[in-house]
Amino acid sequence: METVELKIFRYDPDKDEKPYFKSYEVEIRRPGMLLLAALNQIKWEIDPTLSFRRSCREGVCGSDGLNVNGVNLLSCLTKISCLNSKRIVIQPLPGMPVIKDLVVDLEDFFAKFITVKPYLIRRSSTPDKEFIQTPEQRKHLDGLYECILCGCCSSSCPSYWYDKQYLGPNALLRAYRYLADSRDEGALERLPILNDRHGVWRCHTIYNCVKACPKELNPTKAIVGIRKMLLN
Amino acid sequence: MSIKIEQHVYDVLILGAGGAGLNAAQVASQYAKTAVISEVYPTRSHTISAQGGISAALGNYEEDHWHWHMYDTVKGGDYLGDQDACEYITKNAPQMIIELEHIGMPFNRTPQGKIAQRPFGGHTSNYGKQPVKRACYVADRTGHALLQTLFEKSVSQGTQFFSEFYALEIVVNPDGEVCGVFCLDIKNGSLHLFHTKSLVLATGGNCRIFATTSNAHINTGDGVAMAMRAGFSWSDPEFFQFHPTGIYGHGNLITEAVRGEGGYLINGEGTRFMETYAPTIKDLAPRDIVSRCIGKEIVEGRGVGPNKDYVLLRIDHIGADEIMEKLPGIHELALIFSGVDCTKEPIPVVPTAHYQNGGIPTNYCGDVIKGSNGKYDVVPGLYAVGECAASVHGANRLGTNSLLDLVVFGRTAGERAAKYAQTSALAKLPDEAGKAGLEKLNRYANANGNVRFNDIYQKLIDTMQLNMSVFRTEELMKKALTDVERFEEMLKDYKVDDRSTVYNLDLIEALELDNMILVAKTATVAALARKESRGGHFRDDYPDRDDKEYLKHSEASLAPDGSISVDYRPVRLKPLTVDTFPPKARVY
Ligand SMILES: Cc1cc2nc3c(=O)[nH]c(=O)nc-3n(C[C@H](O)[C@H](O)[C@H](O)COP(=O)(O)OP(=O)(O)OC[C@H]3O[C@@H](n4cnc5c(N)ncnc54)[C@H](O)[C@@H]3O)c2cc1C
Numbered sequence: 044m045e046t047v048e049l050k051i052f053r054y055d056p057d058k059d060e061k062p063y064f065k066s067y068e069v070e071i072r073r074p075g076m077l078l079l080a081a082l083n084q085i086k087w088e089i090d091p092t093l094s095f096r097r098s099c100r101e102g103v104c105g106s107d108g109l110n111v112n113g114v115n116l117l118s119c120l121t122k123i124s125c126l127n128s129k130r131i132v133i134q135p136l137p138g139m140p141v142i143k144d145l146v147v148d149l150e151d152f153f154a155k156f157i158t159v160k161p162y163l164i165r166r167s168s169t170p171d172k173e174f175i176q177t178p179e180q181r182k183h184l185d186g187l188y189e190c191i192l193c194g195c196c197s198s199s200c201p202s203y204w205y206d207k208q209y210l211g212p213n214a215l216l217r218a219y220r221y222l223a224d225s226r227d228e229g230a231l232e233r234l235p236i237l238n239d240r241h242g243v244w245r246c247h248t249i250y251n252c253v254k255a256c257p258k259e260l261n262p263t264k265a266i267v268g269i270r271k272m273l274l275n
Numbered sequence: 276m277s278i279k280i281e282q283h284v285y286d287v288l289i290l291g292a293g294g295a296g297l298n299a300a301q302v303a304s305q306y307a308k309t310a311v312i313s314e315v316y317p318t319r320s321h322t323i324s325a326q327g328g329i330s331a332a333l334g335n336y337e338e339d340h341w342h343w344h345m346y347d348t349v350k351g352g353d354y355l356g357d358q359d360a361c362e363y364i365t366k367n368a369p370q371m372i373i374e375l376e377h378i379g380m381p382f383n384r385t386p387q388g389k390i391a392q393r394p395f396g397g398h399t400s401n402y403g404k405q406p407v408k409r410a411c412y413v414a415d416r417t418g419h420a421l422l423q424t425l426f427e428k429s430v431s432q433g434t435q436f437f438s439e440f441y442a443l444e445i446v447v448n449p450d451g452e453v454c455g456v457f458c459l460d461i462k463n464g465s466l467h468l469f470h471t472k473s474l475v476l477a478t479g480g481n482c483r484i485f486a487t488t489s490n491a492h493i494n495t496g497d498g499v500a501m502a503m504r505a506g507f508s509w510s511d512p513e514f515f516q517f518h519p520t521g522i523y524g525h526g527n528l529i530t531e532a533v534r535g536e537g538g539y540l541i542n543g544e545g546t547r548f549m550e551t552y553a554p555t556i557k558d559l560a561p562r563d564i565v566s567r568c569i570g571k572e573i574v575e576g577r578g579v580g581p582n583k584d585y586v587l588l589r590i591d592h593i594g595a596d597e598i599m600e601k602l603p604g605i606h607e608l609a610l611i612f613s614g615v616d617c618t619k620e621p622i623p624v625v626p627t628a629h630y631q632n633g634g635i636p637t638n639y640c641g642d643v644i645k646g647s648n649g650k651y652d653v654v655p656g657l658y659a660v661g662e663c664a665a666s667v668h669g670a671n672r673l674g675t676n677s678l679l680d681l682v683v684f685g686r687t688a689g690e691r692a693a694k695y696a697q698t699s700a701l702a703k704l705p706d707e708a709g710k711a712g713l714e715k716l717n718r719y720a721n722a723n724g725n726v727r728f729n730d731i732y733q734k735l736i737d738t739m740q741l742n743m744s745v746f747r748t749e750e751l752m753k754k755a756l757t758d759v760e761r762f763e764e765m766l767k768d769y770k771v772d773d774r775s776t777v778y779n780l781d782l783i784e785a786l787e788l789d790n791m792i793l794v795a796k797t798a799t800v801a802a803l804a805r806k807e808s809r810g811g812h813f814r815d816d817y818p819d820r821d822d823k824e825y826l827k828h829s830e831a832s833l834a835p836d837g838s839i840s841v842d843y844r845p846v847r848l849k850p851l852t853v854d855t856f857p858p859k860a861r862v863y
């Protein structure tokens with residue numbers, strides 16, 4: 044059977060002084076086999092001590108953002124064949140503290156997400172029925188609401204690595220999701236949080252985040268959108 | 276070595292951060308000090324995967340009525356749903372959808388700017404006359420939009436979250452009062468005892484026990500297993516839902532919304548076979564029925580492919596633009612998992628284990644009930660909501676009724692839990708609090724035998740798939756039970772290789788497997804005891820529904836010696852205000 048080598052970042056703070064890489068030979072058991080199946084094969088058949096996150100196994104829960112051959116992606120949506128490589132190097136998402144093996148600490152990531160007030164803010168009264176939102180107004184949310192909070196974008200952003208207070212592309216995308224919503228009246232509360240040197244002005248439009256997003260979203264466009272709102 | 280256990284005290288504790296747990300949380304947090312425990316970050320909960328929609332008789336396109344919705348729910352559940360709960364959920368549905376919209380859920384819209392709706396399986400107008408547009412949706416990412424909106428709302432309400440905490444034990448004191456939950460912090464191995472006035476169970480489903488499933492890795496039935504160990508029963512455990520359209524070879528779900536938007540099934544002869552089985556609503560018949568029809572087509576040699584072991588789901592005829600607008604997620608899934616571009620070709624599908632129809636028994640307000648011999652009373656301060664609870668869905672849940680269940684019962688239980696906490700004192704923690712959970716944890720953390728996770732797991736899901744799925748017989752189910760009991764024995768010789776206290780997934784999987792075995796065993800015992808066919812439980816040896824003997828809920832409990840006993844409880848046939856829908860033959 045065809046095999047492929049997975050070279051995986053390992054670190055258990057209980058016993059390892061420092062991280063190291065360990066290689067595993069994985070069988071390609073079906074055409075189009077996904078990387079998550081390879082990780083499960085290692086965990087269930089070769090080395091049960093390997094830790095990683097996964098749940099939905101279909102690209103919606105955002106658990107399994109990883110850095111594979113230098114690129115951030117979701118293991119559950121990545122076909123091994125598409126990596127075009129006999130030796131696949133797998134590391135935890137960069138720029139985030141490692142807990143164990145491929146598992147990173149996301150506390151700061153979620154804290155920043157919450158900072159931007161990611162919820163509908165209303166001042167005027169609400170109707171008895173639904174708010175009327177035209178299909179055109181609703182369309183403004185496409186490309187914004189689909190984010191799965193996987194962290195691939197923020198973890199690929201050099202500004203996020205170097206400025207520990209930078210909100211990062213994920214949080215800014217979410218801020219814009221609400222700013223762009225015809226039902227929201229929270230711009231006055233939200234914009235000052237974003238109008239900061241650790242906010243939208245930290246972004247250098249390098250587009251790493253756009254390349255990294257497994258859902259093909261565009262945080263940079265959202266950042267530019269927020270800047271326009273601030274300048275108006 | 277003395278063991279350090281950190282204690283926390285809350286008014287309301289919610290176990291589970293799916294849609295059910297989070298709606299309870301955002302409501303309870305408005306009145307009481309509330310915490311949520313989840314084994315994953317809230318937005319990773321399985322609700323995120325829900326695709327097609329959430330039902331409510333809003334009538335945004337055509338006439339609709341909650342009473343029609345109630346009828347569909349009762350009939351869809353093959354008359355095993357409690358009709359007071361069926362009335363409650365369908366009557367409250369429109370208000371709940373409006374509430375979700377008001378807190379920001381990004382529903383698709385009608386040209387007039389109202390919430391868009393689409394048809395779904397088993398949902399009809401005029402008591403079964405024709406399909407009706409009742410499912411409110413956000414493209415095919417309804418669960419994603421719902422879960423994130425509720426997470427954000429609960430954050431804004433100041434709910435406290437304990438993410439990646441794995442619950443091991445529901446603590447009940449010798450007086451039978453519910454006191455809290457004992458947990459392991461997965462990230463660092465520390466132990467936590469949560470002492471609470473009210474406890475809401477919202478731990479989701481368990482279809483990971485089948486080889487072909489639409490469920491996430493974490494859907495291992497921890498909640499029902501823990502509840503059984505704490506002395507509560509599991510209602511109707513034999514009823515699983517097999518969704519007709521799982522991706523062939525993988526099990527991932529292709530939402531019923533595909534058929535709602537005009538898609539249909541074809542067999543190996545190119546025939547649209549549902550037209551023969553359900554002439555009125557065809558491909559939009561309820562799931563148990565469509566799954567059996569697919570099974571029949573395959574068994575009778577009319578499947579597709581070299582082994583004739585699947586059928587095809589066609590949607591390309593509605594056009595690429597419609598598909599990309601309304602079903603973008605399906606397009607992506609079909610492409611990745613079966614290499615099919617569904618704007619051009621049909622998708623190979625088979626039935627996939629999807630939903631636990633039964634659960635912890637509740638009244639129509641989400642209060643857990645407990646008892647025996649037909650007499651069941653409310654357990655003060657304990658609530659169960661969402662997929663881990665039972666009342667409305669009976670023997671077969673209708674599509675889009677689960678998300679509705681999460682929000683309606685989540686809200687009611689959240690309110691009731693907060694109110695209970697405001698008027699009650701903390702129940703006294705027993706000296707043994709956490710002891711059973713700790714014993715289990717230590718047993719696996721130090722397990723040094725010869726049997727590893729996959730030695731059991733692979734066999735477990737295979738035997739359940741082969742013997743306990745769409746078509747069952749006495750012989751098949753006995754085979755499943757013998758296998759599962761053997762696996763239970765094998766657990767005694769288990770080995771956990773990872774000794775780390777930090778993010779030890781090997782250990783978590785062991786604890787989950789232990790629960791999956793209890794879940795599989797309980798379901799099989801109850802299935803053997805029910806000698807009829809109803810909803811998701813179909814027996815070739817008893818192919819008819821038997822209302823005289825079995826119009827009743829199974830209530831399975833765990834005895835101290837590890838055996839499972841099955842008691843029965845009457846179905847609540849009396850609705851709250853309207854007349855009952857008496858059982859009738861289920862034709863569509
Ligand atoms: C692919 C798919 C599509 C679906 N589409 C639809 C649809 O369109 N419409 C519809 O109505 N329904 C749909 N369903 C069904 C519906 O999504 C689920 O039934 C529902 O989301 C379950 O929600 P829940 O809140 O009960 O549980 P879940 O969302 O599963 O959450 C369970 C929670 O419990 C926690 N938990 C469990 N065990 C433990 C433990 N031991 N310790 C700590 N925490 C624990 C988990 O961390 C999680 O937070 C779909 C299901 C699937 C699989």
Ligand code: SF4
Nearest residue numbers: 200246247249250252
């Ligand atoms: S575009 Fe901005 S947010 Fe995105 S990676 Fe570059 S600096 Fe970071």
Ligand code: SF4
Nearest residue numbers: 190191193194196256
């Ligand atoms: S924007 Fe994309 S990469 Fe970033 S968290 Fe969301 S889904 Fe992940």
Ligand code: FES
Nearest residue numbers: 098100104105119
């Ligand atoms: S496992 Fe959920 S996104 Fe990959």
